[in-house]
Amino acid sequence: MTIKHFLQFKDLTREEIEYLFLRARIIKERFKRYETYHPLADRTLVMIFEKASTRTRLSFEAGMHQLGGAAIYLNTRDSQLGRGEPVEDAGQVISRMCDLVMIRTFEQEIVERFAANSRVPVINGLTNEYHPCQILADIFTFIEHRGPITGKTVAWIGDSNNVCNTWLQAAELLDFNVHVSTPPGYEVEPERAGLFGTDHFEQFSDPMEACRGAHLVTTDVWTSMGFEAENDERRKAFADWCVDAEMMSVAAPDALFMHCLPAHRGEEVTAEVMDGPQSVVWDEAENRLHAQKALMEYLLLGRLAS
Numbered sequence: 666m667t668i669k670h671f672l673q674f675k676d677l678t679r680e681e682i683e684y685l686f687l688r689a690r691i692i693k694e695r696f697k698r699y700e701t702y703h704p705l706a707d708r709t710l711v712m713i714f715e716k717a718s719t720r721t722r723l724s725f726e727a728g729m730h731q732l733g734g735a736a737i738y739l740n741t742r743d744s745q746l747g748r749g750e751p752v753e754d755a756g757q758v759i760s761r762m763c764d765l766v767m768i769r770t771f772e773q774e775i776v777e778r779f780a781a782n783s784r785v786p787v788i789n790g791l792t793n794e795y796h797p798c799q800i801l802a803d804i805f806t807f808i809e810h811r812g813p814i815t816g817k818t819v820a821w822i823g824d825s826n827n828v829c830n831t832w833l834q835a836a837e838l839l840d841f842n843v844h845v846s847t848p849p850g851y852e853v854e855p856e857r858a859g860l861f862g863t864d865h866f867e868q869f870s871d872p873m874e875a876c877r878g879a880h881l882v883t884t885d886v887w888t889s890m891g892f893e894a895e896n897d898e899r900r901k902a903f904a905d906w907c908v909d910a911e912m913m914s915v916a917a918p919d920a921l922f923m924h925c926l927p928a929h930r931g932e933e934v935t936a937e938v939m940d941g942p943q944s945v946v947w948d949e950a951e952n953r954l955h956a957q958k959a960l961m962e963y964l965l966l967g968r969l970a971s
């Protein structure tokens with residue numbers, strides 16, 4: 666069997682992503698009914714973190730336990746990874762001792778080099794360029810609340826970062842539109858985003874215009890992990906890119922608000938929107954668990970009949 670990795674959103678086909686949404690729903694329903702479901706008994710997930718995490722670590726670790734397997738946490742500080750062992754060697758060794766690997770790191774190239782040397786599937790748990798597991802959960806959340814996302818418009822306000830790039834890839838795959846508004850100098854770079862074209866997104870200099878008529882408004886921190894040196898400069902540049910009630914008022918009347926979290930109220934989003942009635946951020950965070958359980962099950966067992 667060829668190994669399937671999930672290093673960026675477009676590594677899976679539209680059909681596979683839609684299958685994952687179906688499985689996530691089934692797995693979530695079973696979990697809510699407290700049904701034991703252990704398809705990954707005796708399987709081991711290794712989680713490698715080179716950046717901080719709450720949600721990603723917790724959802725992968727809890728998810729693997731709930732599916733009957735075990736999860737092992739490694740970080741750069743107290744493994745040989747932080748002491749210069751080549752990523753290719755780490756890929757060879759780690760993948761001989763487990764069934765699945767999740768990595769959160771800096772450049773996308775690192776997960777690609779690891780995966781090229783891995784005997785087991787590798788999942789991107791966030792890189793500078795992409796955050797595919799987040800968007801899997803976000804779209805699953807949208808579907809739960811509003812039905813299919815095909816043909817809908819998502820407004821992305823703020824930095825054209827890893828989460829934004831992944832929304833753009835998902836838009837191409839699942840056929841919806843993204844309106845992106847960034848400050849000057851922070852625009853989307855289609856090549857870095859790994860896009861096939863520019864048909865599924867439009868850039869707006871005015872965030873209000875990007876939000877107009879959108880079915881979902883979403884944002885993220887102004888400064889992503891690894892870019893802390895740019896913090897002061899970014900705070901000035903992004904000051905007008907705060908999702909507020911006025912932006913939500915020009916979106917579709919039933920528009921949702923999402924944020925991958927952690928959020929900074931008063932920076933990229935006001936407390937009023939973050940904690941308001943259109944916000945589904947807690948469902949979104951919870952769905953990391955269910956969506957990733959579906960992903961791990963699929964990467965290890967393939968398609969299941971029930």
Ligand code: CP
Pocket residue numbers: 717718719720721722791799925926927
């Ligand atoms: N959204 C997200 O990936 O959160 P963590 O950084 O806490 O994992």
Ligand code: NVA
Pocket residue numbers: 791826827828885886888889890925926927
């Ligand atoms: N764009 C953010 C997402 C954190 C989950 C970062 O990379 O830090």
